[in-house]
Amino acid sequence: MGGRNTDNRFLGYYKESYNEDRDLLVYGEKPGQGSSFQALEAYFHEIWNQPCCKEFDAKGGIGGLEQCCERVKERYPEAFDRIYSKEDWEKATMETRGIELWTNPTEPENKEPVVWERMIAAMEGEEDILVQTPYMICSRKMYEDLRSVCEKGARVDIVINAVESGTNPFGCIDYLNQKKKICQTGVHIYEYLGDQAQHTKSLAVGEELSIIGSCNFDMRSVYLNTEMMLAVDCPELNASIREQARPLKEKSRHMSPDGRTEDGQNYEPREQDMAKRAVYALLRIVISPFRHVL
Template sequence: MDFFKKHRFGCLIIAAVLYLFVGAMAPFAIYPEISEQTKAMVSTEHFFENTASGDRAMILETGQSAWEERIRLIDKAEKRIVLTTFDMREGQSTEDVLSVILHKADEGVSVKILIDGISVFLRMEGRPVFYALSTHPNVEIKIYNPVNILLPWRLQGRMHDKYMMVDEKAYLLGGRNSFDYFIGNYETENNSLDREVLVYNPGSNGSIKQLETYFDSVWYMGICRLFHDDSRLAAHPRVVEQRKILEERYTCLRENHPELFEDYDYAEVTCPVDGVKLVTNPTGIYAKEPVVFYIISELMKGAGERVDLHTPYIVCNDYMYEKLAEVADDVQNPRMVINSVENGDNIVASSDYLWNKPSVIDIGFDLYEYDGGTSTHGKSIVIDDDIAIVGSYNFDLRSSYMDTEMMLVVKSPGLAAELQSNMDILERDCRHVVDAEKDEVPEHLNVTELPVGQYMIMRLIGLVLKPFRFVI
């Protein structure tokens, strides 16, 4: 007792740290299993039954195309704009997109924006550019699971979805967050490769209805809160100034890029689609069944000849290793592309890979590591010659068991060919993993070796995090 009296302050700090750490980790320490109900949902033979018809689709492969189509689609909005993202930050592309959204809101278009709480906490609070939108009478911005440090058991439940809907006619969905690192062609310190799928349907029976239903199921959750909708904030000088900046930026966009504001026929640049199915994780903030992983794995197992899988990194538990090994056993030509340790931008996931590379190799996929110099963030799969899958889901434990995630499964030989072509280009800058110690490196590829110090730090990170891999 005397010890605690003498070191009361230190003990309080230790108690607070333990409270936060245990509270944040404990809800996710046990992996939920796939239920029989979830298994019954999946039938590869009947997967696309009762899906909408009339959709057309295209791949958005570059940051510039992502920027262009966001502005073009938003400008065409007549009734409604929905934007959902894990991460939104200040920047050139953000102001471009928000300037067009603000203009459409002024015209009477309803705008709903949904953003994960950690991004709001770190990147949006105190930034007038976001208040310029949130205080507009036609704009609602909501926060998924706002950060509350006093409730640490809620801190890890994150929304990782990224998509945008315009009216009933078009949407885009993929892995891109909403800032310069992913969108546009502005000069930044770092950038990342990624991709999305754009789906267009001039009729009224499109797959956008699946996405609308999903959006509503999240938007109206009790854990979602409005972000600074106080009308009094609209009169703040900095918010007034920022609104004027956005209005001027919109004028400049119209002057400098008039082609984005002209009539545009998506039927000419998209390919026909035979079926679309949206696959999502549960939407709560605590540990989840790995629904997306399970369904995608089952679809891959149903491949006739080929699976080509691109994921930024791979972090598996025993169950995931077993399921992916089943895919490798059932498919003639399974291929997986991930970032190399030298090329990736996620030091935690790369550190884990340093320790678990032999287990990844043992899955049985033909394994390639991307070394193109810019980290790839895309999450995509081509199955045989007719199924293309694009979305937000990384093949890791966090995406499988913790976060909301989504993958759009599209049955379309044309879209599959387009996606495969883009993936093939990426694969030219990959080294082929022969075993844990040996790679086959293309002649044109210069692999940058990790400095010894950085390698040792990453090995240490991977070692320290071994008991906590479930949050990676």
């Protein structure tokens, strides 16, 4: 489970630019018996059987997927040659107390924000919440939900891409326009400026719950897309996610709810080129009336 798209920035062989992602492997001792697996299989068939879906033969076609696979085999032969045993899988995974699949409705139309509402419900009552999302494009209701979580005593840290490194121009532009509203919710923003943009969609809620999958903190993911997230009850996984986020925060500019900013100890400012700044300045004006369709 994860949030990767099917192009070389996400599934390529990583010789040039790529996006950093988080993937989650669920291993069960009894094949096909896990409840989250059964839910995922049912969800797949529900989408596959939608009247709007059509089969498309991609053999030898889009993106050269077969050629890409061969290049990956050449670069990482050990991933394909080794036969993994039950003991190998157990060593590579963490025992959980429960896993649930959370999904949005599958109809190709505006949707009830099921995944978002379950994430907000999970956050309520917790004191320490860590969110990773590539960008934020929030509705008024989403801002209200985040404000409600913070007003109930939670410290909410959100790690997003800095505008200088973000690969979604509309997400970057909307963030520039919405900074004040984001601050007013009470969340802490960490503008991550690393070598590669992050594409991770995950939450560490409290000390036990982790939520990982494909749902961005944006209106398209919340109200339109067929997103899915795995909710995992596992303190060890939660701690691992928080530890992996620590160096990202150190390479970030921290914006507090009162608007103050502080550079992380490994944050290195980077200038945007003049052409990009000019385009962003123009688009900040142009997209304002249309941000709900971004």
